[in-house]
Each structure stands twice: as C-alpha cells, then as structure tokens.
Amino acid sequence: MKRHPQLKRLMPTATPPRHHVHRSKQRAAYDRSLVHAILDAGLLAHVGFSVDGQPFVIPMLYARDGDALLLHGAVASRLMRALGSGIEACASITHLDGLVIARSQFNHSANYRSVVVFGRATAIEDASAKAAALTRLVDALIPGRAAESRPADRKELAATSVLRLDIVDASAKVRSGDAEDKPEDLALPYWAGVLPLHQQAQAPIANADLDPGIAVPASIHRFSSDPRFHA
Amino acid sequence: MKRHPQLKRLMPTATPPRHHVHRSKQRAAYDRSLVHAILDAGLLAHVGFSVDGQPFVIPMLYARDGDALLLHGAVASRLMRALGSGIEACASITHLDGLVIARSQFNHSANYRSVVVFGRATAIEDASAKAAALTRLVDALIPGRAAESRPADRKELAATSVLRLDIVDASAKVRSGDAEDKPEDLALPYWAGVLPLHQQAQAPIANADLDPGIAVPASIHRFSSDPRFHA
Numbered sequence: 195m196k197r198h199p200q201l202k203r204l205m206p207t208a209t210p211p212r213h214h215v216h217r218s219k220q221r222a223a224y225d226r227s228l229v230h231a232i233l234d235a236g237l238l239a240h241v242g243f244s245v246d247g248q249p250f251v252i253p254m255l256y257a258r259d260g261d262a263l264l265l266h267g268a269v270a271s272r273l274m275r276a277l278g279s280g281i282e283a284c285a286s287i288t289h290l291d292g293l294v295i296a297r298s299q300f301n302h303s304a305n306y307r308s309v310v311v312f313g314r315a316t317a318i319e320d321a322s323a324k325a326a327a328l329t330r331l332v333d334a335l336i337p338g339r340a341a342e343s344r345p346a347d348r349k350e351l352a353a354t355s356v357l358r359l360d361i362v363d364a365s366a367k368v369r370s371g372d373a374e375d376k377p378e379d380l381a382l383p384y385w386a387g388v389l390p391l392h393q394q395a396q397a398p399i400a401n402a403d404l405d406p407g408i409a410v411p412a413s414i415h416r417f418s419s420d421p422r423f424h425a
Numbered sequence: 426m427k428r429h430p431q432l433k434r435l436m437p438t439a440t441p442p443r444h445h446v447h448r449s450k451q452r453a454a455y456d457r458s459l460v461h462a463i464l465d466a467g468l469l470a471h472v473g474f475s476v477d478g479q480p481f482v483i484p485m486l487y488a489r490d491g492d493a494l495l496l497h498g499a500v501a502s503r504l505m506r507a508l509g510s511g512i513e514a515c516a517s518i519t520h521l522d523g524l525v526i527a528r529s530q531f532n533h534s535a536n537y538r539s540v541v542v543f544g545r546a547t548a549i550e551d552a553s554a555k556a557a558a559l560t561r562l563v564d565a566l567i568p569g570r571a572a573e574s575r576p577a578d579r580k581e582l583a584a585t586s587v588l589r590l591d592i593v594d595a596s597a598k599v600r601s602g603d604a605e606d607k608p609e610d611l612a613l614p615y616w617a618g619v620l621p622l623h624q625q626a627q628a629p630i631a632n633a634d635l636d637p638g639i640a641v642p643a644s645i646h647r648f649s650s651d652p653r654f655h656a
Contacts, residue, residue: 240517253521304486332530336526343615391624394622
C-alpha cells in the first residue's frame with residue numbers, strides 16, 4: 195500500500211460517474227484489482243437504498259462473485275424485498291486501519307481502505323441458481339465450509355432471499371502512513387503518529403452442544419489463521 | 426450481552442417507525458442505553474442518503490454527542506454539502522463480533538452489535554460552535570487529545586464542514602452466542618461454533634518526522650489499551 199491517499203475507480207461507464215470525489219481528483223485512477231482486493235479482504239458491507247424517500251443503510255455479510263456482490267436475507271423482510279426489486283443501491287465496504295494523530299486537530303484523519311459500489315440488486319429466483327449462490331456465499335466467506343455443512347433444503351431456500359448486486363460503478367479510496375502536518379506545525383510540542391487498528395480473529399469456540407468427538411475442521415483453522423485477520 | 430438475538434429501538438416516535446424489523450418482532454424492545462453503548466463502542470459510521478435518486482453510503486468517523494452524531498468532512502465536497510443540507514439520512518454502525526458456523530448452511534450467521542440511526546444532518550455554521558464541535562469530535566474519538574493538539578484556525582474551520590445528525594429514530598440489533606441448528610441437525614457430523622472477530626488496537630507508531638524527545642502522551646496510551654480494542 196502506498197504512503198499517500200489514493201483514489202481509484204473501477205469500470206468507468208459512458209454515463210457520468212456517480213462518485214466523483216472532487217476533493218481528490220489528482221489521486222484518481224482506475225484499478226479493478228484494487229477494488230477487488232479491498233472487497234475480498236472484507237466480510238461486511240453496508241448496503242444503502244431508499245424506500246419512499248427514506249434512506250436505509252443495512253449491514254450485510256457479502257461475498258464477491260466476479261464483478262458482483264452476493265447478499266442474502268430473509269424473504270419475509272420488507273427491506274430485502276425492496277432491495278431485491280432492482281432499485282438503485284450503493285454498498286460500502288471499509289477497513290479501518292488506524293487513527294491518524296496529527297499535531298493539528300484539522301489534520302487528524304484515519305487510515306483505511308474503502309470501496310463504494312453502485313448498482314442494482316436482483317433476487318435470484320431460480321431454485322438451483324439460488325442454492326448454488328448460497329453455497330458460493332458460504333464458501334466465499336469460509337472457504338471449504340460448504341462441503342462441511344448441510345446445504346439448504348427446499349423450505350430453507352424458499353425462506354431465503356439471495357441477491358446479486360452487479361457492480362456498475364465502483365470507487366476505491368485508500369489512506370495509509372503518517373500524519374501530515376503543515377511545515378509550521380512540525381515544531382509544536384505534540385506527539386504525532388498512527389494508532390493502528392485491525393480486525394483480529396481469535397481461536398474458534400465450539401458450540402456448547404457440539405459432540406466433543408468432532409474436531410475443528412481445516413476450513414475453520416484456515417479462517418482463524420487467515421493473515422487478513424492477524425496484524 | 427444475552428445469548429439470543431435481540432432487537433431494541435430507541436426513542437419511539439408518534440409517526441410510524443421507519444425501521445420495523447418484521448422478522449424479529451418478538452425481540453423488539455426500547456433501550457436508549459443499548460443504542461448509546463453500541464454507538465460509543467465505535468469509531469466509524471456508514472452514512473447513507475440519496476441525491477437525485479442515487480443512494481450513497483459514505484464511511485465517516487463519528488462521535489456521539491448526546492442524542493446526536495457529530496460528523497465532519499470537507500466543505501468543498503459535493504456529498505457533504507448535500508448531506509448537510511438537511512435531507513433524510515441514515516447512519517449505520519456495526520461491530521462484527523464473529524461468524525457463526527452452523528451444521529446447516531442456512532443457519533450460518535454473524536454475531537454483531539449494530540445500530541441504525543435515522544435523522545437529518547445539519548451543518549454547524551457558527552464559527553465558535555463549529556470550533557467547539559470539532560474539538561468535541563477529536564476528544565470523543567481520542568479522549569484527552571484536544572488538549573494535546575493545535576485547534577483549527579480560521580482558515581481550517583472555513584474548509585471544514587461539521588455536521589450534527591440529530592437522532593430522530595434508532596434501532597439496535599444484537600446477536601451473540603452459539604450457532605442454533607434444528608434439533609434434527611445436531612447429529613450431523615459437522616463442527617459448529619463461533620469464529621470470534623474483534624477490532625484490535627496495536628501499539629502506537631510515531632511519525633517519521635516526530636522529534637524523538639516527544640513521548641507518547643497519556644491519551645494515546647489510553648486509546649491503545651482501551652478494552653474496546655482488546656479481546
């Protein structure tokens with residue numbers, strides 16, 4: 195990761211981009227691989243859409259599938275139905291890597307990697323496509339887990355809404371490295387630096403009702419020791 | 426935190442609540458202190474709003490100030506201007522506490538604490554109120570830091586947009602504890618349990634240009650060792 199803030203956009207379209215970051219034009223670039231890397235490092239998206247003029251932002255687990263995000267929820271959820279009806283949506287994925295502590299309050303900031311995705315979500319209706327998407331979602335979140343769990347049956351599939359949000363437009367933004375104070379502030383008697391943060395995995399905790407003869411499988415070990423979740 | 430999922434709402438209003446979670450009605454409750462606790466445990470909000478029918482979800486540092494969120498950004502940002510003009514907004518704060526691994530794919534889930542806040546953001550225009558809000562934001566994020574940094578000068582204040590999002594309505598949702606499989610799935614030969622995750626702080630990193638005579642101050646030590654950021 196570079197030292198300085200960067201802004202990258204994915205898949206520029208013929209229509210005007212929706213996420214011009216006018217503040218950072220000099221940092222603009224187009225980089226699908228950066229967008230994918232930030233998406234693949236995450237588990238949780240904040241998905242936004244409006245219903246009758248009221249904006250909603252809902253936290254959802256997600257997995258990237260090519261240039262789409264897979265999402266899921268309850269069929270009976272009014273918000274899932276609205277989101278899956280093909281309205282405009284925006285999903286934001288952010289890794290907060292630290293707080294940036296400057297000598298001036300103004301230059302306090304955060305180190306982060308974030309992607310904002312624009313597109314429309316559509317519900318996967320076909321039963322076998324839905325089953326495949328759900329399995330793909332489980333396996334993308336915890337690789338290898340799909341083979342170590344019971345697939346959804348017909349009733350469970352009917353109760354589950356699986357959405358595919360095709361990415362029409364996306365932008366990535368990254369800040370890393372030191373605080374940047376004005377030259378005249380460098381002599382101030384204040385500490386400056388970074389307070390690093392990261393999403394840490396701990397050892398898996400077995401269910402209280404688990405047969406003690408069942409060992410932690412390889413997929414769970416791999417997840418627990420995934421470098422994404424260790425500093 | 427209780428073992429089972431809970432749903433709590435804050436400040437019910439006379440108008441119909443905007444965030445009915447029809448799936449979980451039996452878990453509904455009203456608890457401002459839970460909402461505040463979840464907000465106070467976090468640093469990053471995902472703020473959603475629509476401009477010309479296009480939803481945006483923007484990651485922003487925040488601080489709770491009573492029943493409001495303080496947010497800030499660049500005055501020159503088109504999105505900040507739109508958000509600060511008093512349009513409907515929704516802010517979502519989520520702590521992902523783990524992945525829940527069930528014997529059935531259907532019952533895979535996440536442990537989390539989340540709050541969804543509804544209201545309208547307004548820009549604080551008065552210079553001294555804005556300076557006070559910016560200092561409050563710095564001090565809420567890193568308690569004690571405001572006294573150890575240079576306050577914004579007039580030019581910096583003019584370049585900064587400080588928004589106050591008054592919470593009109595909010596809901597909290599919490600899931601914790603074991604995976605919950607159907608009784609007939611308990612005999613399946615699959616592992617079940619939780620993969621815990623949490624936001625971890627590491628030791629502060631001093632700026633490369635820091636005078637080596639300046640020690641890490643108490644505020645930074647306190648943040649680094651804050652139990653919120655240690656498992």
